[in-house]
Structure formats: structure tokens, C-alpha cells
Amino acid sequence: MRRYILFRLLQFIPLLLGMTFVSFIIIQMAPGDYFTQMQMNPDVSPQTIENMRRTFGLDRPVVIQYFFWLKNIFRFDLGVSFSYHIPVSFLIKQKLKNTLALSLFSIFLTWLIAIPLGIFAAIKQGRWHEKILSFLAYIGISLPAFLIAMLMVFFAARTAILPVGGTTSVFYIGATGWEKFLDYLGHLLLPGLALTFAGIGGLYRLMKNNFLEVLGAPYIITARAKGLSPVKVYFKHTLRNAINPMITIFGYTLSSVLSGAALVEIITNWPGMGRLMLDAVLSQDLYLVMASLLIGGVLLIVGNLIADVLIAFVDPRVRLR
Amino acid sequence: MRVFIRRLKDKNRLSFVSLWILVFLYCLALLADFIVPYPYDLQHREYALCPPVLPHIFHNGRISRPFVYGIEIVNPAFKEYRQDTGKIYPLKFFVKGSERKILGIIKTDRYLFGTGNGKVFLFGTDNHGRDVFSRVLYGARISLSIGVIGVAISFILGLFIGGISGYFGGKVDAFLMRLVEIIMMFPFFYLMLALRAIFPANLSSVQVYLLIVVILSLIGWASLARIIRGMVLSIKEEEYVMAARALGLSSFRIITRHILPNTFSYTITALTLSIPDYILGESALSLLGLGIQEPYPSWGNMLSVAVGNLRVLTGAPWMLIPGFFIFLTVITFNFLGDGLRDVMDPKNW
Numbered sequence: 001m002r003r004y005i006l007f008r009l010l011q012f013i014p015l016l017l018g019m020t021f022v023s024f025i026i027i028q029m030a031p032g033d034y035f036t037q038m039q040m041n042p043d044v045s046p047q048t049i050e051n052m053r054r055t056f057g058l059d060r061p062v063v064i065q066y067f068f069w070l071k072n073i074f075r076f077d078l079g080v081s082f083s084y085h086i087p088v089s090f091l092i093k094q095k096l097k098n099t100l101a102l103s104l105f106s107i108f109l110t111w112l113i114a115i116p117l118g119i120f121a122a123i124k125q126g127r128w129h130e131k132i133l134s135f136l137a138y139i140g141i142s143l144p145a146f147l148i149a150m151l152m153v154f155f156a157a158r159t160a161i162l163p164v165g166g167t168t169s170v171f172y173i174g175a176t177g178w179e180k181f182l183d184y185l186g187h188l189l190l191p192g193l194a195l196t197f198a199g200i201g202g203l204y205r206l207m208k209n210n211f212l213e214v215l216g217a218p219y220i221i222t223a224r225a226k227g228l229s230p231v232k233v234y235f236k237h238t239l240r241n242a243i244n245p246m247i248t249i250f251g252y253t254l255s256s257v258l259s260g261a262a263l264v265e266i267i268t269n270w271p272g273m274g275r276l277m278l279d280a281v282l283s284q285d286l287y288l289v290m291a292s293l294l295i296g297g298v299l300l301i302v303g304n305l306i307a308d309v310l311i312a313f314v315d316p317r318v319r320l321r
Numbered sequence: 322m323r324v325f326i327r328r329l330k331d332k333n334r335l336s337f338v339s340l341w342i343l344v345f346l347y348c349l350a351l352l353a354d355f356i357v358p359y360p361y362d363l364q365h366r367e368y369a370l371c372p373p374v375l376p377h378i379f380h381n382g383r384i385s386r387p388f389v390y391g392i393e394i395v396n397p398a399f400k401e402y403r404q405d406t407g408k409i410y411p412l413k414f415f416v417k418g419s420e421r422k423i424l425g426i427i428k429t430d431r432y433l434f435g436t437g438n439g440k441v442f443l444f445g446t447d448n449h450g451r452d453v454f455s456r457v458l459y460g461a462r463i464s465l466s467i468g469v470i471g472v473a474i475s476f477i478l479g480l481f482i483g484g485i486s487g488y489f490g491g492k493v494d495a496f497l498m499r500l501v502e503i504i505m506m507f508p509f510f511y512l513m514l515a516l517r518a519i520f521p522a523n524l525s526s527v528q529v530y531l532l533i534v535v536i537l538s539l540i541g542w543a544s545l546a547r548i549i550r551g552m553v554l555s556i557k558e559e560e561y562v563m564a565a566r567a568l569g570l571s572s573f574r575i576i577t578r579h580i581l582p583n584t585f586s587y588t589i590t591a592l593t594l595s596i597p598d599y600i601l602g603e604s605a606l607s608l609l610g611l612g613i614q615e616p617y618p619s620w621g622n623m624l625s626v627a628v629g630n631l632r633v634l635t636g637a638p639w640m641l642i643p644g645f646f647i648f649l650t651v652i653t654f655n656f657l658g659d660g661l662r663d664v665m666d667p668k669n670w
Contacts, residue, residue, distance in 0.1 A: 018503040023515060030519045142652035144601045146608060147644045150627060150634070157635045164631070259508035263605055267628050274510075278609060281514045282522070289515065296508035 008308055012301045016294075017070075023293045024066045027286055033058055034082040034284045056082065058286075069290065078294075079287030083279075088291045091276070096295065099265065099272035103257040105188055106195035114200045115246070118207025123234060125212060133204070140201025145260050149194040149267040162190045164268065191268040195261060199253075206249065210242040217241070244315055251307030255300035328664050336660020339653035346650060350461035354423040356433045357455035358441055362616040365440065365450035368392060370400040370637045373445040376412045387412040389441050400636065410439025445639035448626055456618035457643055463619040464650065467534055467603045468596035474538035475545055476592055480584070482542065483549025484576045488557055498550070504543040512540055513602060517611050526617040533612055537602045545591065552584045586665040594658035597651040604647055620647050 035049050035058070053059050057068055072079060078088040121130040156162040163186055214220065215238055223237045262274030273292060280288035330337040349356065365371075376387040391408030395401040416435035422428050435441070444453035486497040504512075516536045524532065556562065557580060565575045606612035607621025608628060615622065620643040627634040627641060634640070 015499070015502055015506055018499065019506050022503055023507070023512075026515050026519060031521065138652060138655060142597070142655050143648055144604070144651070146605060147624075147641075147648060150624065150641060150644065153631070154634050154638060154641065157631050255508055259510040262508075262510045263608070266609065277511055278514060281511075281518045284518065293507065293511055293515070296511055297506055300506055 004312070005305060005309065008305060009301075012304075016297050016301070019297050020070070020290065020294060021066060023290060024069065025062065027281075027284065027289055028062045028065075030284055034286065036284075056080070056286075069287070073294070078291045081280075081288045082285045083283050083288075084285075088287050091288065092273070092291055092295065095271060095273050095276045098270060099258065099261060099274070101184075101188060102191055102195065102265070102270060102272060103254070103261055105192040106199065106261075107253055107257055109192065109196045110199040110203055111250075113196070114203035115207050117200075118204045119211055119234070119239065119242075121204070122208045122211035122215065125208075130208075134208075137201040137204045140197060141205070142201075143198065145195055145198035146263045146267055148197050149191065149264045152190055152194050153268055156190055163187050164190060187270075191261075191264050191270045194264050194268065195257065198260065198264075199257075203246075203249075207242070207246060210245050211238060214238045214242040240314070244311060247307050247310045247314065250310070251304040252300070254303030254306075255296055258296055258299055325664065329660050332663045333656075333660035336656045336658075336663075339656035339660070342649070342653045343657065346461060346646075346653075347465055349458055350465050351424065353455075353458040353462065354421055355429065355431070357452070357458050358432060358435050359452040359455045361451065361456050361459040361618050363451060363455075365446060365452075367394065367397075367450065368402070368440060368442070368446050369448055369450040370633070371402050371440075371442055371446040371450070372637070373639055374404075374440060374442045376441065380409065389436055389439050392440055408439070410436040410441075412436055412441065444642045445637065447623070447640060448633060448637075451616075453623070453639060453642055456623055457620070457646055460618040460620045460623055460643060461646065463530065463613055463617075464600050464603060464621075464647065467530070467537075468599040468654070471534045471537045471541065471599040471602075472592045472596050474534065475541040475595075476588065478538065478542035479545030480549055480581050480588065483546035484553055484581050486546065487550040487553025488572065488576050488580065490554075494550070498547070501543045501547050504540065505547075507540075509540065510605070513537070513606065514611075516540075517606060522611070523614070526613055529613055533603050533606060534599075537599050541595065541598065545588070545595075548591070549581075549584055549588065552587065553580055556580050556583050590658055590662045590665055593654060593661055596654045596658075600647065600650060600654075620644070 033053075035053055038044050038049055038052075039046070050059075057065055060068075069079065076089075078092070080086070081088050081091055084091055117133060121133045124130045152162075153164055156164050220233060220237055223233050228237075258273070261272065262277060264270070265272040265274035266278060273295075277289070277292045279285070280292065326337075326340070329340065359365075371392060374389055374392060376389050378384055378387050380388065388409050388411045391405040391410065393403045393405040395403050412434055413436065414434050415431050416437070417430055418432045418435065420428060420430040442452050442454065444457060447453055447456070482497055482501075486494045513536060516539065517532070520532055553576075562575060562579055565579050570579075603612055603619065604621035604624070607619045608625045610622070610625060613619035613622050623643040624641070627637075
């Protein structure tokens with residue numbers, strides 16, 4: 001098992017290198033750099049800008065810059081943000097916490113709702129329960145997350161049920177630990193639910209289709225013919241086989257939610273990586289963009305590893321290989 | 322084609338209906354010049370954020386020909402409006418207006434409908450007093466075409482690269498597939514932003530349009546190429562491919578004429594189902610102000626007014642109407658794609 005994980009990790013390293021290199025080139029392909037805007041400012045002398053470029057290493061060829069960046073990464077130094085003048089790692093730590101809270105909350109809720117519904121619909125295939133659920137799933141798949149977020153902001157602002165924007169309310173200062181948590185959770189609810197509603201449809205459909213496929217397998221017919229109770233057939237024989245492909249998908253959700261969350265964060269004013277990344281890209285804040293992309297890649301790897309381990313845990317066929 | 326549509330009707334009623342809704346939407350977009358009552362950039366300054374003004378057919382309890390009431394401004398500062406039931410403007414069809422060209426070809430001075438001196442804002446107006454209905458129809462041109470063109474480019478790239486990768490195998494395959502994996506590794510949204518940032522922010526609408534299409538297709542071909550490669554790997558072992566090779570056909574000809582056509586039943590379905598991704602990609606970029614630029618409307622940039630502006634969002638919910646059209650387009654493409662899958666799958670014949 002340990003060798004397997006190590007092998008998978010090694011597989012990802014060239015990919016990660018390729019990805020960071022490509023993004024470095026892409027960002028440097030943009031005309032000018034962060035300091036180009038500064039040249040417009042008559043208060044800043046060209047000499048100062050030249051010096052700053054040199055300090056940040058922007059006067060060297062792109063490939064050399066990339067290797068310097070890479071060297072620093074191995075020393076856990078993500079560089080300094082041009083626009084905020086503080087280390088990127090410090091900047092990202094604050095925002096990543098919020099984004100991860102949002103992502104994990106919505107992933108958890110999505111799976112909690114979608115998986116049982118998918119199983120239920122597969123069991124009731126062709127009946128009215130399934131038809132209604134499947135139709136709702138179609139709507140959920142077709143409603144983009146940003147639209148759901150806008151609709152929710154609209155209703156939240158109209159009815160004042162949920163707080164809109166930010167992570168905390170004015171009462172946060174001076175609140176006790178438990179109250180702080182509830183306050184944070186309250187603010188998390190709106191972007192979190194928007195992301196959840198956007199994700200349920202797709203997951204429901206996958207679960208339903210997997211379950212249906214396994215239900216048609218010969219060993220299920222055997223199990224039924226043996227006279228096993230439906231509960232045993234569904235949950236012991238079918239579910240355990242139908243859940244495997246879902247775990248693989250789980251590996252990808254971690255990184256795709258990061259991407260999906262960005263837009264929702266911007267719309268609902270949730271201070272996460274989305275807004276940070278948008279501003280960083282627009283102002284060509286090189287090291288900030290690189291760090292964000294790197295985190296995206298690392299999350300993908302982590303997600304895949306978790307999935308691999310889980311599959312090996314659930315499926316003995318994989319474990320033995 | 323007719324057999325095909327009939328089969329679609331029999332197999333999957335919803336997708337059949339979706340097909341017609343889509344045809345209708347495309348017609349609206351094509352004929353926008355003729356249908357809309359106002360140009361997309363005409364600002365009715367005095368009627369900013371005016372709620373929808375809909376035609377009525379009952380007046381004092383009696384049926385009359387369609388008409389609209391006049392709009393009375395109650396409070397200009399808070400943009401409050403009321404229908405002035407004293408003023409009646411009959412709704413006229415095929416009214417004369419200023420001359421314009423439909424799709425740049427047919428000259429006409431007739432509009433589908435108009436009210437003379439009254440105002441008819443079917444979907445209300447935006448913060449500049451522009452008619453949302455007119456802008457939705459013009460915006461449809463962007464959203465409805467971007468998916469089809471974008472998919473066409475990804476289709477060509479995906480088929481070609483996937484075909485080469487699967488057919489030749491070896492080093493070519495290894496290199497191309499690593500490239501695919503790298504592209505798929507990026508968080509989609511971040512990659513889109515980074516690619517957009519290569520180009521200056523203030524491009525003309527046409528340039529931005531082309532740019533978005535290219536960006537989205539450059540991201541989108543990867544997953545298709547991967548699947549095509551897998552299919553080509555198995556198809557190239559078929560006997561007819563061997564026969565083609567024995568006949569001395571060139572690799573290019575074998576790939577394009579003998580192998581790739583066999584993947585079409587899958588790819589056409591996959592493409593229909595991926596059109597929504599392009600529409601949403603454009604909307605997302607425009608929503609952030611990085612896509613189609615004002616004054617030209619797209620469904621995404623029309624929504625951007627309501628983002629981050631709670632007063633507009635809560636006070637003028639009709640600003641979300643473009644969002645409904647995004648939803649309608651996406652769901653009909655999804656239904657259609659599923660219907661196509663049912664029809665194309667030989668198991669269902």
C-alpha cells in the first residue's frame with residue numbers, strides 16, 4: 001500500500017512541473033508586467049522601477065525565472081506579492097482557509113444529499129419518485145452555480161434570513177468561541193448552499209446510473225433468487241459495488257470545487273481564493289498567481305491520493321493488485 | 322434527417338421539445354434586428370430600472386386590442402414607477418421605424434411591434450434605461466453562437482490530436498497524453514482567467530468574442546482528445562483498418578476516412594452535452610467584466626450589473642432575466658444531448 005501511494009506521488013511530479021511551467025509561460029506571455037502600470041506614475045522614477053524589477057528577478061529570461069521560482073518552492077518560499085508587499089504564503093493562508101471551509105462544507109453536504117437520493121431513485125427506477133427527482137436533477141445540472149448564487153443573494157437580501165457577504169458579522173468581536181463558530185457558519189451557509197445545489201444534480205445522476213448498472217448484474221439476480229431480503233441485496237451487494245466509481249470521482253471534486261467556488265465567492269462576497277486570484281491575474285501579480293495555480297494542482301493530487309487509498313480500502317480487488 | 326427527428330420524437334419526448342425550443346431561440350437571435358422594439362444601446366435615461374411594461378388586452382373589464390399603459394414616474398430618486406391607466410397606447414404590429422438591415426442583408430423599415438409614443442419594455446429596463454428584452458435578443462447572438470463555434474474548434478482539435486495519438490501510439494502518444502493531462506490538471510476557472518490575462522483588457526467586442534472562443538476551445542479539446550484516443554486504440558485493430566493499410570492508403574486518410582467516422586456517434590453526443598460549458602464559460606468571463614464589453618450585450622455582462630450591487634438585485638429582479646435564458650439554453654442542450662445519446666446508441670434501436 002505504501003509503495004503504491006509513493007508510486008502515485010512520483011507519477012504526479014512531472015505533471016506538476018509541466019503545469020507550473022506552462023502557467024509561468026502563459027502569465028509571462030501577457031504584455032508588460034506588474035510594474036508597467038507604475039511607469040505611468042510620475043512619482044516613481046524609471047530607476048526605481050528598474051531596481052524593483054531586478055529585486056523580483058523580472059529582468060532575467062523567463063526560463064531562468066521559472067527555475068529560480070522552482071528552487072524557492074522547494075524551500076517552501078512562495079515569493080512576495082507585488083501588490084500587497086507581503087509574502088504570498090501569508091496572503092494565501094488567510095484566504096485558503098475560507099475557501100477550504102466553503103469547499104469542504106459544500107462537498108460534504110452535496111454527497112450527504114446526492115448519494116442517498118441516487119440510491120433511492122435507482123431502487124424506484126421508472127416510478128414517479130424517480131421521475132420527479134430526475135427532472136429536478138436536470139434543472140440542478142443546468143443551473144450554473146453563479147446563477148444559483150445570485151438567486152440566493154436575491155432571496156437572502158429580500159427576506160434577511162441569511163447574512164450576505166463577509167465571513168463574520170459585527171457581533172463577532174467579543175463573542176465566545178461557540179458563538180464565533182455559529183456566526184462563521186451562518187455566513188458560510190449562503191455560498192455553501194449555492195455550491196451544494198449546483199453540485200447535487202450531477203452527482204445524483206452518476207450514483208443512480210452506477211447503482212442501476214450493478215442492479216442488472218448476474219450476481220444481484222443470484223442474490224435475489226437466494227431469497228435475500230431487499231435491504232441486504234441493496235446495501236450489501238449492490239451499494240458496495242456501485243460506490244467504487246464514485247470514489248474515483250471524489251478525487252476530482254476537490255480540485256474542481258476550488259474552480260467552481262471561485263465565481264460563487266466573488267458573487268457572494270466570500271473572502272476566499274476567487275477574488276484574490278481574479279485581482280492577481282488582472283494586475284499580473286506573478287508569484288501570487290503561480291501559488292494559487294500550484295495549490296490547485298496540489299489539491300488535485302491530494303484528492304486523487306485520498307481516492308486511491310479509499311478505493312484500496314473498499315475494494316479488495318485493488319488491494320490485492 | 323427526417324427519420325432521425327422522428328426517432329428522437331419517439332425515444333425521448335423532452336429532447337424533441339428541446340430541439341424546437343432551441344430552433345426558436347436561434348430564430349429569435351437571427352431575427353433580432355426585426356423583432357426588437359429598440360436598438361440595444363438606446364438609453365431611455367428617464368426610465369432607468371423601470372419594471373416590465375407588459376401589454377394588456379382588458380380595459381375596464383372589456384376586451385380590446387393589445388395596448389400598454391403609460392409609465393408614470395413616482396419617485397425619480399428611488400426609481401419608482403407606476404402604470405398610468407389614464408394613458409393608453411395601442412400595440413401595433415409591423416410598425417414603421419428607422420431603416421435597418423436584418424443580419425446586414427435585408428433592408429427594412431418595419432419592426433415586429435411598437436407602440437408609437439408609449440414605451441413597451443417587455444422585460445423592463447436596466448440601469449441605463451436600456452430595454453432588457455432587446456438586449457436579451459442581441460445577447461442571444463453571442464451566447465448561442467459561442468457554444469457552437471467553440472465546440473466546432475474543440476471537435477477538430479480533439480479528433481485530430483486524439484486520432485494521431487491513438488493511431489501512432491508510442492512516443493507521440495505519450496507526449497500528447499501528458500499535454501492533455503497537464504491541461505486537465507488546471508483548475509478550469511483559473512486557467513481561463515490566466516489565458517484571458519495574456520491579452521489586453523480593452524479589446525473590441527469582436528476581438529473579445531474571438532478570443533473567448535479560442536480560449537474555451539483550447540481548454541476544451543483535451544478531454545475529448547483523451548476519449549477519442551481510447552476509441553481509436555480499439556478501432557485501429559479492426560480488420561477494415563488493416564485492409565485499408567494493406568491497400569497502401571496514407572495514415573492521414575486511414576485516420577480521417579476509416580477510423581474517426583466510427584467515433585462520431587459518441588462525439589456528436591459528447592459535443593452537444595459540452596456546448597453548455599462554453600456558454601457558461603462566456604457568461605462567467607463577461608460577468609466578471611473580462612468578456613464582451615458594453616455597450617454590446619451578452620447574457621453574462623447583462624447579469625454583471627446585479628453582481629455586487631444589492632440595490633439593483635433586490636430592487637430590480639428582472640435584471641436576472643438573462644440568467645433565465647442561460648438556464649433555458651443549457652437545459653435544452655442537456656435534454657437534446659441525452660436524446661441524441663438514446664438515438665445514437667445502437668443498443669436502443
